[in-house]
Amino acid sequence: MTFWSGRRVVLGVTGGIACYKSCMLARRLVEAGARVDVVLTRAAAEFVRPVTFEALTGRPVLTSLWEPGGALSHVRLGEGADVVVVAPATAHLIARMAQGIADDLLTTLLLATPAPILLAPAMNDEMFAADTTRANLAGLAARGVATVGPEIGALAEGPSERPGRMSEPASIMLAAERLLASTGSRLAGRRVVVTGGPTREPLDPVRVMTNRSSGRMGIALAEAAWARGAIVRLILGPGALAPHAGIEVERVETTAEMGAAVGRRLPQTDVLVMAAAPADYRTDDIAAVKRPRTGGTLHLSLAPTDDILAGTRSLRKPGAVIVGFALETGDALEKGRAKLAAKGLDLIVVNDALEPGAGFEVDTNRVVLLGSDGSSQTLALAGKREIADGILDAVETRLG
Numbered sequence: 001m002t003f004w005s006g007r008r009v010v011l012g013v014t015g016g017i018a019c020y021k022s023c024m025l026a027r028r029l030v031e032a033g034a035r036v037d038v039v040l041t042r043a044a045a046e047f048v049r050p051v052t053f054e055a056l057t058g059r060p061v062l063t064s065l066w067e068p069g070g071a072l073s074h075v076r077l078g079e080g081a082d083v084v085v086v087a088p089a090t091a092h093l094i095a096r097m098a099q100g101i102a103d104d105l106l107t108t109l110l111l112a113t114p115a116p117i118l119l120a121p122a123m124n125d126e127m128f129a130a131d132t133t134r135a136n137l138a139g140l141a142a143r144g145v146a147t148v149g150p151e152i153g154a155l156a157e158g159p160s161e162r163p164g165r166m167s168e169p170a171s172i173m174l175a176a177e178r179l180l181a182s183t184g185s186r187l188a189g190r191r192v193v194v195t196g197g198p199t200r201e202p203l204d205p206v207r208v209m210t211n212r213s214s215g216r217m218g219i220a221l222a223e224a225a226w227a228r229g230a231i232v233r234l235i236l237g238p239g240a241l242a243p244h245a246g247i248e249v250e251r252v253e254t255t256a257e258m259g260a261a262v263g264r265r266l267p268q269t270d271v272l273v274m275a276a277a278p279a280d281y282r283t284d285d286i287a288a289v290k291r292p293r294t295g296g297t298l299h300l301s302l303a304p305t306d307d308i309l310a311g312t313r314s315l316r317k318p319g320a321v322i323v324g325f326a327l328e329t330g331d332a333l334e335k336g337r338a339k340l341a342a343k344g345l346d347l348i349v350v351n352d353a354l355e356p357g358a359g360f361e362v363d364t365n366r367v368v369l370l371g372s373d374g375s376s377q378t379l380a381l382a383g384k385r386e387i388a389d390g391i392l393d394a395v396e397t398r399l400g
């Protein structure tokens with residue numbers, strides 16, 4: 001079961017070059033369990049033929065108000081939808097919507113639907129910066145139409161440093177989830193800080209000590225909290241992965257930097273989830289220049305790094321829910337229980353790095369949640385996003 005299982009999505013596709021990414025969006029939504037009805041504008045059908053979406057969704061694709069059998073589909077489709085997503089949304093579609101123009105199936109449906117609407121604008125950066133486009137989007141926002149992106153990045157016509165590029169399918173799905181889920185969540189509007197990834201401690205200007213954490217669990221937690229409507233800050237150690245748009249990311253390098261970043265945020269934080277794997281040791285003996293290998297055996301004395309949770313205990317906002325992680329290699333539950341008590345946590349997520357499919361560098365996890373109230377709950381092996389949702393469900397029951 002995912003958030004999308006059984007949901008009904010109308011995917012409007014308009015005539016922008018980013019149409020090619022809409023095929024992937026349709027595919028992902030179907031894979032996640034949604035029923036997807038695609039509506040193409042005439043211009044969109046010049047870019048991608050309806051048969052492509054028909055094959056991807058297993059459902060008829062509509063392109064015109066006047067199709068045989070399609071009479072009143074502009075009303076029926078929109079009435080039955082949980083959400084209407086328009087991706088890409090061209091400048092032309094945005095302008096027509098802003099004016100209430102209903103001259104084709106998609107614009108008529110957008111005017112008639114009671115479902116929430118999410119637009120993923122995509123266009124040349126000048127077109128997006130144009131006063132007319134800005135004013136049209138502001139008018140739509142004032143009427144409750146949500147948008148995701150556009151983002152800064154390469155456009156079909158070349159590189160750009162201004163917004164115009166359509167958000168990626170995963171970001172669009174996450175934004176749609178936030179639009180639908182946030183009203184029902186206790187995390188909506190709450191400040192959530194998540195730490196993720198490893199930290200690394202320098203040995204000399206080129207070498208570091210670190211661990212195998214990829215940041216996947218922290219990113220999954222940040223995205224899951226964001227999808228529930230929280231204001232999320234992800235304090236993320238070094239690594240190649242990054243979360244989807246909308247989540248504020250603060251990059252840190254060392255355990256001390258991570259501790260300082262958590263400390264700065266903690267007084268305003270409603271939920272802190274410490275999913276990072278900070279380096280436990282550092283050396284004071286950091287060489288100013290690269291140590292040569294020819295120097296023979298290298299002896300380094302390592303000192304423990306500061307305990308982030310212990311160091312920030314006095315800064316916790318009253319009533320805040322504090323969640324720690326215990327990644328162990330054997331006797332995980334016992335060690336987790338001890339850590340829960342010693343660090344004054346509300347919840348600890350225990351997993352065993354030696355178990356197949358759990359721990360670092362994999363997409364799945366299997367964890368046990370131990371609560372300060374003596375509770376214990378096992379979350380069976382699942383994707384990290386599902387595990388993240390299980391953890392956040394437990395957090396919500398503890399939020400005042």
Ligand SMILES: Cc1cc2nc3c(=O)[nH]c(=O)nc-3n(C[C@H](O)[C@H](O)[C@H](O)COP(=O)(O)O)c2cc1C
Pocket residue numbers: 013014015016017018041042043044089090091092093122123124127
């Ligand atoms: C190759 C090509 C790429 C285009 N890309 C975009 C685009 O990314 N965004 C946009 O707003 N318009 C784009 N246009 C212009 C639209 O296709 C045009 O405004 C059209 O009327 C949009 O119709 P629709 O909004 O009904 O789909 C592009 C046109 C061409 C020929």
